[in-house]
Amino acid sequence: MIRTHARARTAGAALAASALLLTACGDDGDSAAEGGEEVGSQDADFLTIATGGSSGVYYQIGATMADLLADELGADTSVQATGASAENINLLTDGNAEIAFTMGDATVQALDGTGPFEDDPREGLLAIMTMYPNTVQLIARADAGIESVEDLEGANVAVGDVGSGVELNAQMVLGAYDLSYDDINEDYLSYAEATDQMANGHIDALFATSGLPNPSLTELATNTDFVTVPIDGEGRENLLAEYEFFEENIIPAGTYEDDEDVETVSVTNHLLVSSEMSEEAVHDVTAAIFDNIDRLHASHAEAESITLETATEGLVVPLHPGAEQYFEEQGVDTDADAEDADAEDDAEDETDDE
Numbered sequence: 001m002i003r004t005h006a007r008a009r010t011a012g013a014a015l016a017a018s019a020l021l022l023t024a025c026g027d028d029g030d031s032a033a034e035g036g037e038e039v040g041s042q043d044a045d046f047l048t049i050a051t052g053g054s055s056g057v058y059y060q061i062g063a064t065m066a067d068l069l070a071d072e073l074g075a076d077t078s079v080q081a082t083g084a085s086a087e088n089i090n091l092l093t094d095g096n097a098e099i100a101f102t103m104g105d106a107t108v109q110a111l112d113g114t115g116p117f118e119d120d121p122r123e124g125l126l127a128i129m130t131m132y133p134n135t136v137q138l139i140a141r142a143d144a145g146i147e148s149v150e151d152l153e154g155a156n157v158a159v160g161d162v163g164s165g166v167e168l169n170a171q172m173v174l175g176a177y178d179l180s181y182d183d184i185n186e187d188y189l190s191y192a193e194a195t196d197q198m199a200n201g202h203i204d205a206l207f208a209t210s211g212l213p214n215p216s217l218t219e220l221a222t223n224t225d226f227v228t229v230p231i232d233g234e235g236r237e238n239l240l241a242e243y244e245f246f247e248e249n250i251i252p253a254g255t256y257e258d259d260e261d262v263e264t265v266s267v268t269n270h271l272l273v274s275s276e277m278s279e280e281a282v283h284d285v286t287a288a289i290f291d292n293i294d295r296l297h298a299s300h301a302e303a304e305s306i307t308l309e310t311a312t313e314g315l316v317v318p319l320h321p322g323a324e325q326y327f328e329e330q331g332v333d334t335d336a337d338a339e340d341a342d343a344e345d346d347a348e349d350e351t352d353d354e
Contacts, residue, residue, distance in 0.1 A: 043277075048098055050080050050082050098273065104314065126317060141225070149177045157205045172242075177238075228255075231264040283322035
């Protein structure tokens with residue numbers, strides 16, 4: 001279900017601008033969080049959720065979230081298939097989405113003006129919560145002879161959509177092993193396109209950064225033999241040392257066709273929200289999600305990791321004041337996580353190699 005609400009967004013933007021002007025003139029409304037984050041007065045009547053490719057985990061969870069918010073808030077909601085993190089941040093800051101799924105690394109790059117946001121940093125990014133870890137998955141055809149990241153040299157490799165979180169991670173992983181696009185034949189493909197090309201023998205390997213299992217890879221396993229290539233050793237240590245948003249992780253045996261756990265890394269996902277939305281609106285959105293969390297959990301196995309207890313862990317941007325209000329009502333400590341977000345903001349050179 002994909003709809004656009006251009007007139008509603010225009011009206012919301014105008015209301016947000018008015019609210020910010022009132023704040024600047026000393027209005028005592030709820031336009032600013034305790035930390036100084038200014039927000040607008042847009043309501044939750046129209047909500048576009050920017051996710052990822054239609055065959056990915058973001059889209060599955062986002063579609064359920066859209067239905068949930070429509071039912072609970074009476075909102076006119078839509079879920080938008082996108083190139084994921086970088087595109088979603090652009091949609092959010094350009095006023096073309098109200099809620100966006102992003103990975104922590106892309107969000108840091110947007111703050112710092114690096115990577116796809118080179119010399120164009122984004123301000124005012126606010127979060128509803130952190131969700132679950134996105135696992136970096138490197139998949140190779142079983143007959144391609146690729147058993148390590150170094151074996152990608154000279155191979156045909158799908159690195160994700162241009163500017164997507166997958167592509168950002170592909171560059172980072174290659175760089176950690178002293179490789180670059182100069183050493184491979186890169187192809188910018190969505191999950192669905194990449195798996196089709198691998199099934200047809202045109203792609204030797206692909207990067208996927210998503211929850212586990214990735215639906216496209218599960219489908220690929222029905223007709224194509226492949227292996228999960230480990231991201232381990234010195235290369236992984238380089239990644240962990242250079243980028244604070246990466247964490248050690250494994251792809252459990254049996255996730256796809258592997259008999260043993262496979263070492264890799266992961267990045268925490270964020271659910272961002274437009275700063276044009278009011279405190280009351282975001283409070284209601286946050287409450288609707290967590291008051292019906294079982295419904296969201298049923299959307300995908302990874303969604304089960306979304307909990308009230310962990311919703312403020314690993315934040316790289318401040319909470320929207322509406323979300324912060326909800327979490328404080330539930331007894332969730334948000335102070336330490338605000339400090340974590342500030343620490344991430346100070347890490348301006350983490351992604352300078354992009």
